[in-house]
Amino acid sequence: PGAGKGTQSAYLVERHGLVHLSTGDIFRSNIKDGTELGQLAQSYMNQGQLVPDGVTIRMLESEVDKHPEAKGFIFDGFPRTTAQAKALDELLNDRKAPVSCMLALEVAEEELKLRLLTRAKTSG
Template identity: 70%
Template sequence: MLNIVLFGPPGAGKGTQSEKLIEQYQLKHLSTGDIFRANIKGETELGLLAKSYIDKGDLVPDEVTINMLKSELEKAPDAKGFIFDGFPRTTPQAEALDQLLESRGTQISIMLALEVEENELKARLLERGKTSGRSDDTDPAIIQARIDNYNRETAPVKDFYAAQNKLQVIDGIGSIEEITQRLFATIDAL
């Protein structure tokens, strides 16, 4: 089973590249944002619990997020693998994900970390903001805050996977196709 953590700062190209990886390797896409929205819209028990935190402006606790992921994994028993998008964001989340996958007889195969210089990230996000309808992509101050938050809170997760020899840093500069080929080559070398 191929289980990938696709990692990188806002604007690194995770959404674009995850589509290519899903198609190439027939993976199931697990985006925590999508899972939250679906559970909230479906008014599931976990969705209502998550909404209670989100409505107060709080982060959804790891336990709730992991339980939602567990539910999604159980819906796809025949999956060839999963691509985790937007998760884990912290080392405790990475540890919890490892435990969840271990309980299912599998593990993370690789973390693909897209590396992009900060100025390029800002330019990409501002460009995306012109067409995405996402207000957080149009305000340079919000963009900077998101990048700072990533650097402070999320980037250390790379160390967790590096310690397991699962981290592969991918140059995220170039055409979409060039970056896709770098990702494919890295996975195919596993």
């Protein structure tokens, strides 16, 4: 948090017509809507376990499929593992939409602290 992912994603969505997919948002939505995948993810989380890659990938695949005409995607919080990266590559290749660009936002720890403190003060 605090690196500017949301700010930069909003800019890229607006400027280039990309679809922003946040794994956190996707998880929350699936759980809130009580989808089969959401219930499965919730069961792992209730036990203090990580949600398996397969469940996460299926959720993401479902979201990608909702946007067949997308110019491209911004994947926020994904992939986090080598297995997820391979699955994402396969998913996009199957849809003739290979990864064309990857971006990593890196911010010094002191700057992150300053940003998060400022955010806390302004948003309560």
